[in-house]
Amino acid sequence: MANIRWKLITIVLVLIVFGGVGVYPIAASRYHLPSPRWLQDMQLKLGLDLKGGVHLVMRVETDDALRLETDQESERLREELTKRTVTFTNLTTPSVTQFRVEGVPPAQDAAFRQAANEVQANYDRSPGANGTYTFTLKPNIALQLRDEAVVQARETIERRINELGVTEPSISQQGTDQLLVQLPGVTDVDKAKAIMGSPGLLELKIVEQGPASTKESLLVGGQVPSGMEIVPGSSGTPGDTANTSYYLVRRVAAVTGRDLRNARSSLDENNQPAVSFTLNNEGGRKFGNVTGDNVGRQLAIILDGRVQSAPRIDSRISTDGRITGSFTNEEVQNLSLILRSGALPAKLDYLQERTIGPSLGADSIRSGVMASLVGLLLIVGFMLIYYHLSGVNAVIALLFNLVILVGLMAYIGAVMTLPGIAGFVLTMGIGVDSNVLIFERIKEELEAGHGVRASLNAGFGRVFWTLVDTHVAALISAGFLFNFGTGPIRGFAVTLALGLASNLFTSIFVSKTLFELELSSRRQGAALSI
Amino acid sequence: MHIFKDTTFNFLRWRWHALVLSWVVILAGIFVLVTKGIPKGVEFAGGTVVITEFDRPTSVQQVRTALDRNFPGGGSTVIVQAYGDPALKSVMVRVPTSGAETGQSLSKTKDDVVSALQKGNVGAFKVSGTEIVGPTVGAELTSKAFWATVLSLVGILAYLAFRFQFSFGVGAVVATAHDLLITLAFLAFFRYDMSLNVIAAILTMTGFSTNDTIVIFDRIRENLRSMRRDSMYDVINVSVNQTLGRTVITSGTALLTALALFFFGGEVLHGFAFTMVVGIITGTYSSVFIAAATVSFWRGSAPARAAAHAPGAIAASPQAPTPQQPTRKNKAQRKARAS
Secondary structure (H helix, E strand, O other): OHHHHHHHHHHHHHHHHHHHHHHHHHHHHHHOOOOOHHHHHOOOEEOHHHHOEEEEEEEEOOHHHHHHHHHHHHHHHHHHHHHOOOOOOEEEEEEOOEEEEEOOOHHHHHHHHHHHHOOHHHEEEEEOOOOOEEEEEOHHHHHHHHHHHHHHHHHHHHHHHHHHOOOOOEEEEEOOOEEEEEEEOOOOHHHHHHHHHOOOOEEEEEEEEEEEOOOHHHOEOOEOOOOEEEEEEOOOOOOOHHHOOEEEEEOOOOEEHHHEEEEEEEEOOOOOEEEEEEEOHHHHHHHHHHHHHOOOOEEEEEEOOEEEEOOEOOOOOOOEEEEOOOOOHHHHHHHHHHHHHOOOOOOEEEEEEEEEOHHHHHHHHHHHHHHHHHHHHHHHHHHHHHHHHHHHHHHHHHHHHHHHHHHHHHHHOOEEOHHHHHHHHHHHHHHHHHHHHHHHHHHHHHHOOOOHHHHHHHHHHHHHHHHHHHHHHHHHHHHHHHHHOOOHHHHHHHHHHHHHHHHHHHHHHHHHHHHHHHHHOOOOOOOOOO | OOOOOOOOOOHHHHHHHHHHHHHHHHHHHHHHHHHHOOOEOHHHHOEEEEEEEEOOOOOHHHHHHHHHHHOOOOOOOOEEEEEOOHHHOEEEEEEOOOHHHHOOOOOHHHHHHHHHHHHOOOOOEEEEEEEEEOHHHHHHHHHHHHHHHHHHHHHHHHHHHHHOOHHHHHHHHHHHHHHHHHHHHHHHHOOOOEOHHHHHHHHHHHHHHHHHHHHHHHHHHHHHHHOOOOOHHHHHHHHHHHHHHHHHHHHHHHHHHHHHHHHHOOHHHHHHHHHHHHHHHHHHHHHHHHHHHHHHHHHOOOHHHHHHHOOOHHHHHHHOOOOOOHHHOOHHHHHHHHO
């Protein structure tokens, strides 16, 4: 008797804990019952396909990161060679991982090698004919740069999403260079994409010449002067060359977005929306030096490769600046958000985009709940008709199973998706099978003339390993399903696996305890209703 | 209550019929797949799906006309279908391409569909859902789905080989592979799109179709100990008969819930539920006719040989599950009953 009492206490405790964590918060939020904050936070989360939102898969173009590295290193070599007065005819970057110096005179070979040693750390140098040297990025460094680019892109996007104020966003890496971003409750996919995908690269460069109406008028001897570049202005639409002005600026930026401490929307002197920014200590020192040396010249504020404005430097500026242009209020807000979160290390290429409107999600919940209720009704009806009073036993075990399943999912923070609801419904149909197997065995034992207690024990005992086998086989496929899928399918695999685990507990432990309870309160020799 | 009471069907006698029937279905399925191809959902094929919800009931034909007139390149490659319950007033438009193929932004085709509808005078609507998949995603997903299925089968084989003798593992996997092919055949007959959900259902089915098989195998293993004098052929037949009731009931309850999903689960789960319904039915069939028969093939036990070695066994053993006549039971059969 004491044995049964402890089993009952265990069962009731399990029911209270899982019911409290899983079922109560749902009921509380629906019927406005009191529930503490921590319990509300634990409430079963709905997936994107039920709540509505945006699901994006993007590839990080990691080649961009390699190109940047190669550009920077080739520029460093150019500066180094100029400093040591080593001559060469050409410096090119034939691919994202290579740059090539041509026409180094044999007499200066030793000096060239010395200069090249300065940039050699990450590049392999191979000499060719006529004083040609090819520098190739070391494969392990290239791999590392690619990984860093993905991680950095991920962190940047994370910051931008958080600033957007999306609740419970999820961003994760898939494979080597893909990111999966899920934004529950977001419906304006274009805005989200614009903010996530904007490069957000801010550069402040000293203007050598400009603005000019054509690129050609900025060339010196038909070429862009060494260490300089031509950047288009932001006026006019892209591709509209007639209205675009051009600036010849220094290639090396005085400061970049990396030196920013903060950026916020503000107004310029004409009360037009503008973005004010503050530099950090390091950036402020660099900026102070450059502006101090170049008073009277123009400073180009370049955003994503276009000059937004080029104000004249009146005096030395150290930490504060302002980006002006023809912005709307919203553009200014988005821009300051993007600048605050830092630049993307590489371009993003969208591979997949899914949006689920709230009405579509609500509709899925409705049909999911409907299917669950019909499924439950059918199973309960069948069990009661076929197994009489023992069917009640199985139904109680089944309900326990569902309560534990919901509680477990809420507790571990699993997400309920539409396929997850399907898993929930299937758990009823398949979970009750364990009790069917046990009951059939008990019937068989009873018909063989064994006593009620012996038949019960044999039924539960003999079927135990069969149940373990069937559950493990199903868990194996659920495991591969989890591994294969993302989002909704993962939700399904998790629901299925947790349902299987809790079913093993309810169909054996709960069901057997109920039988024992019944046995203990009845006269000897009465027939079992099965 | 009993569905089946003391049956003595000779299931193994029908194994050849079962084999022919299964092959006919599978070959017909392969024929349909080869001639008409597998219809792929947008996740695998790539392309653009736009689900629009109209303020007033709008026919598929109206949407079609609007797209034929205004969609760039005409609407000939565009599929238009009513989506879900008519009360939702929703229409699904599917285009086999996305903007990515032409080097534009991924969502270009979606924008084209929306603006074609806006120009097309079909009444007020809002876009309630979109799915845009670039061309590279599908290929990756296809190979992942393939390997997940294969590895899942291998995993189950390994587990069963560890828990049972190897021949049982082979039997279970042959039966599961059979279920997989039959389900694919039915998906081909009824032209369901191969979607992520369908793949999930197929993988789930590979796990659950072994359930009935395991129950039968457990009984065979148990009976092998107590029916030492009987041939494998008879042990299998007796075991299948003894477990027939629970095989049908367990599949029946699973089938009830799968049917609930099929009829009430909504548009998104339709393919999933269909796959589960077919998978559960064929899983039951294969447990009875394919799995056990494979074990008997593998063990090479023929009834003639068994009869030569143990005359009377065939006549006696089917009566083994009959507890009402204890006086006629020999000792071995009594043990078979009790365990």
